[in-house]
Amino acid sequence: MRGILFFLNLTALCFALDSAKPIISVSIPPQSYFVKKIAGESVEVNVLIPPNTDEHNFDFKPQTMINLEKSAVYFVGDLEFESQLVQRLESTKVKKVRLNAQDTLKGDPHTWLDPILVKEQAKVIAQTLSELYPQNRAFYEKNLAVFLGEIDILDSQIRALLSGLESKKFIVYHPSWGHFASRYNLEQVAIEVDGKEPKPRELAAITKTAKKENIPIIFVQVGFPQVVVLNLVKEWRVEAVSIDYLSANWASDLLYTAQILHNALK
Numbered sequence: 001m002r003g004i005l006f007f008l009n010l011t012a013l014c015f016a017l018d019s020a021k022p023i024i025s026v027s028i029p030p031q032s033y034f035v036k037k038i039a040g041e042s043v044e045v046n047v048l049i050p051p052n053t054d055e056h057n058f059d060f061k062p063q064t065m066i067n068l069e070k071s072a073v074y075f076v077g078d079l080e081f082e083s084q085l086v087q088r089l090e091s092t093k094v095k096k097v098r099l100n101a102q103d104t105l106k107g108d109p110h111t112w113l114d115p116i117l118v119k120e121q122a123k124v125i126a127q128t129l130s131e132l133y134p135q136n137r138a139f140y141e142k143n144l145a146v147f148l149g150e151i152d153i154l155d156s157q158i159r160a161l162l163s164g165l166e167s168k169k170f171i172v173y174h175p176s177w178g179h180f181a182s183r184y185n186l187e188q189v190a191i192e193v194d195g196k197e198p199k200p201r202e203l204a205a206i207t208k209t210a211k212k213e214n215i216p217i218i219f220v221q222v223g224f225p226q227v228v229v230l231n232l233v234k235e236w237r238v239e240a241v242s243i244d245y246l247s248a249n250w251a252s253d254l255l256y257t258a259q260i261l262h263n264a265l266k
Contacts, residue, residue, distance in 0.1 A: 021041075021044040022043050022044070022072040023043070023044050023045075023046050023067050023070050023072060024039065024044070024045050024046065024071060024072060024073055024075070024129075025045075025046040025047075025048065025067065025068045025071040025073070025074040025094075026045060026046070026047055026048070026074075026075045026077070027047075027048045027049060027075075027076070027077050027079055027081075027082060028047065028048070028049050028077065028079070028112070028246050029047055029049070029050075029051050029246050029248035029250075030112040030246065030248070031047075031075055031077060031099070031112065031121075032045045032047045032248060033248055033250040033251075034112075034118065034121060034122055034125055034250070035075070035125055037122070037143060037146075037147040037150075038122060038125045038126050038129060038140055038143050038144055038147065039125075039129055039140065039143070040139070042133070042136055042139070043072075046064060046067040046068060046071060047064075047248075048060060048064055048068065048085075051222075051244065051246060051247065051248055068085065068089070068094070069088075069089065069092050069094065071094050072095065072132055073095040073096075073097055073128055073129075073132065074086075074089060074094050074095070074096050074097070075097050075098075075124075075125065075128075076096055076097065076098050076099065077099050077100065077109060077111070077112070078098065078099075078100050078105055078111075079109050080109070095128070095132070097128050098124075099111075099121040099125070100117070100121070101120065104117055104120070106178075106179075108175070108176075108178040108179055110176040110177070110178065111179055112250070113176065113177060113179055113180040113245060113254065114179035114180055114182075114183045115151050115154050115155045115158070115183070115254070116151075116155060116183060117179060118151060118250075119151050122144055122147050122148060122151070123144065126141060126143070126144040150251065154251050154254065154255060157255055157258070158184060158254070158255065158258040159184065161255075161258045161259060161261070161262040162184040162186065162261060162265075165186075165261075165262070165265040165266055166266060167213070167214070167215070167216070167264075168185065168186050168187050168265070169186070169187045169188075169189055169209075169213050169215050170186065170187075170188060170189070170215065170217050170218075170219065170261060170264070170265065171188075171189045171190075171191065171206070171210060171215055171217065171219065171238075172188050172189070172190055172191070172219040172221070173190070173192055173218075173219070173220060173221055173229055174190065174192050174221050175188060175190035175192060176221065176245050177219070177245070180254075180257075184258075186261070186265075189206060189209055189210070189215065191203075191206060191229065191232070197228055198228075203228075207232070207235070207236065210232075210238070211236065215238065216238055216264045216265070217238060217240075217241060217260070217261070217264040217265075218232065218233060218239070218240045219240075219241055219243050219257075220240050220241065220242045220243070221242075221243060221244070221245055222242060222243070222244040222246075239264065241260050243256075243257055243260075
């Protein structure tokens with residue numbers, strides 16, 4: 001009887017170990033969305049930066065860093081802080097995979113805000129996971145095909161909202177919407193200059209542009225300083241809209257942003 005119990009306990013232990021999900025690390029919540037679209041529940045996704053956070057100013061949680069070093073792969077998105085983490089992982093077995101092709105960056109790492117660039121990132125994720133877990137290749141490829149179709153629909157919806165607008169310019173605090181603006185024939189006007197609050201001369205230039213172009217809207221990113229923006233809202237008499245460009249609800253929030261722009265710029 002004791003031997004049978006030992007066998008059953010050993011079997012249960014082995015099953016628990018075999019069923020443990022591999023950890024896949026990403027830097028930001030939108031990348032978590034992409035991985036889950038491809039991998040479903042077959043992996044555990046470790047997100048380094050929580051929602052509602054400024055990725056330029058935050059503290060990593062200890063458990064997040066532990067999970068990073070236990071990860072099977074870390075998908076790197078060319079954000080500023082990632083280079084230090086990649087160096088830290090050199091002595092580990094964690095596979096480091098870049099999501100972006102070098103020629104897509106153009107000095108702006110916020111590629112996840114361009115659906116067409118996300119299609120390429122999704123392909124990288126699916127290929128990497130298929131190489132690591134070939135037994136799941138068919139599952140990943142099927143999910144990839146579905147996700148690419150969803151992105152095409154999203155892109156069409158955004159194009160329909162942002163085509164034929166009377167105005168093309170919108171104001172943001174942090175210049176994170178460059179890829180999005182370029183994709184949909186818009187132009188972002190950033191308040192922040194080189195990661196810092198604008199100097200009086202720079203702010204005067206932005207004010208002149210806003211009034212001359214009659215720009216009706218300012219995007220206020222969650223997690224960023226609000227004082228400068230709120231002062232400008234009073235001075236320019238424009239609408240301030242809160243957005244989260246690091247949202248885990250990537251598709252719905254991107255479409256929401258496009259709808260806001262449509263209403264403001266039509």
